[in-house]
């Protein structure tokens with residue numbers, strides 16, 4: 028009887044681990060022909076996700092323009108728009124499908140924009156903003172190298 032208990036315990040642990048892997052670590056994904064991982068969204072989720080992405084690019088453009096013009100207010104405002112306040116609007120379905128690594132990279136990108144907005148206001152140093160933007164861009168390209176959407 029004790030043996031059966033152990034077998035059941037091991038089976039339950041295996042199932043729980045598989046579920047945890049699926050829902051927390053891997054998300055809803057498959058391997059793409061180009062070697063990247065495809066995140067399998069519904070149409071509306073993909074539209075939402077790609078709109079957020081284009082907002083990132085708009086922010087990058089606005090920030091670069093602000094740096095060139097030495098306009099710290101423009102830099103702060105553009106960074107704030109894609110800061111972590113943005114995360115409140117992300118539908119739960121998207122969060123569930125994102126692999127853990129993308130959630131981490133996405134969160135750190137939003138937080139880096141928060142920091143950029145705060146520093147632009149408090150330090151007023153465009154060279155510092157440029158170096159922050161440079162760091163953020165390396166996260167953008169790192170994620171794009173590993174993931175795509177369907």
Ligand code: HEC
Pocket residue numbers: 077078080081083084087128129130132133136163164166167168170171174175176177
């Ligand atoms: C957490 C991962 C991740 C991060 C971080 C990330 N992206 Fe993306 N982005 C993606 C994925 C996945 C796609 C879809 C690519 C594909 O299917 O080929 C994408 C697509 C895009 C697109 C295309 C949008 C469209 O309508 O097709 C743009 C523009 C973009 N990202 C800009 C950015 C910029 C700028 C940053 C950094 C500020 C960034 N992304 C950060 C994952 C990320």
